[in-house]
Amino acid sequence: MVYLFDLDGTIIDSQIGITRGLAYAIEKMKLPKLPQERLIEFIGPSFVEIFPLAFGLDFNDTKKMIAYYREYYSKKGKDECVLYDGMYELLKDLNSEGHHLYMATAKPENLAREISESLDIYKFFKGLVGATEDESRHKKEDVIEELIRRHGPLEKAYMIGDRASDLIAAKKKKMGSIGVLYGFAKDGELERENPDYICKDVPSLRKLLLEKL
Template sequence: MKDKKYLLFDLDGTLTDPFTGITRSVQHALKHYGIIENDLNLLTPFIGPPLIDSFRERYHFSEEQAKEAVCYYREYFVEKGWCENKVYPGIPELLKHLQEAGRKLYVATSKPTPFAEKILSHFNLSRYFERIEGSSLDHTKMRKAEVMQSLLAQAGITEKGEAIMVGDRKYDVIGAHEVSVECVGVLYGYGSREELISAGADYVVPSVEALSALFR
């Protein structure tokens, strides 16, 4: 896939595994509504989609309740959750190789930009990326397509055929296709093969090693 010059990466479930930080943050938020979830695995669906959507769909919160829940979520996430995270094995080496090969790397995530920047800096990954684009803290830019469209515009990427998105959930695939960009679905994150294929992923790879091979 040497024709792809611009590589856009999702963060959660693609570059890093955010399971503990995200699920504990959701657990913290739910306690404010008298909802006790002791099994963090039940909160895994919150990894990927916009938080507001997840609170509304999973717990039938109103729009205002969901926005309030996100504020409670951030109480924990800002203090502890952001660093309860780990880089997937092989990711630093992959990014280094791609950068040295002349590819332009970017991050497009539904996580708010300041949090994404902090996480990537903490793990010494920021140096590989030309730009880190996330959602806005005020909820005016939440959808993956909105994040990607902003990134493409800010980076001056007009030849969309030279760009490709890499992500682990259907939201990455759908968002990429909405802005006319192909998408690679990865199976080492939080989406299943069925989810990614149903969403129309152009490629599906099982591992970081397979992703590296795809870009050679």
């Protein structure tokens, strides 16, 4: 089986680093402060798409805000994330049993690789594709398209993610979809996209991937 994993909110709990990075960018842009629960909502979707909607920014200011965010995240935020309990073992066992694992993330590709290597999970993946530094590739469906371009057609593939954007991209690429509820989705967000499967935690995801599919 082929499994495409999202990173933030699916493999790693990156809430602290991302929300601190967002708070830093908001302060640098002299925008009104947001409470933690609002900052969490920014985790997952592309900043290129949500910053203009959330803050009324034009293209240039959006780029500037993303640069401030990356300034913090590249120095501190990347080290403020942890694997979800049981995730290392899940990836290891899936790899050992011959499943093909790929990572498809809206995080900049170089940063996603650096984080994956630091957490010692990069070795389990046959490929990793993320956003480009210039944000020319930032939508999840574009990330998946690039992954297919590099690695060829992915048969019997499932996209695994914690946000609606993951499930929508899977449908557009005619893949199966698995939503995980332990990430950063709002209540009902994943259910509205009607994925093939929904898992409440890592143990239930493990059971689905290793025993049922």
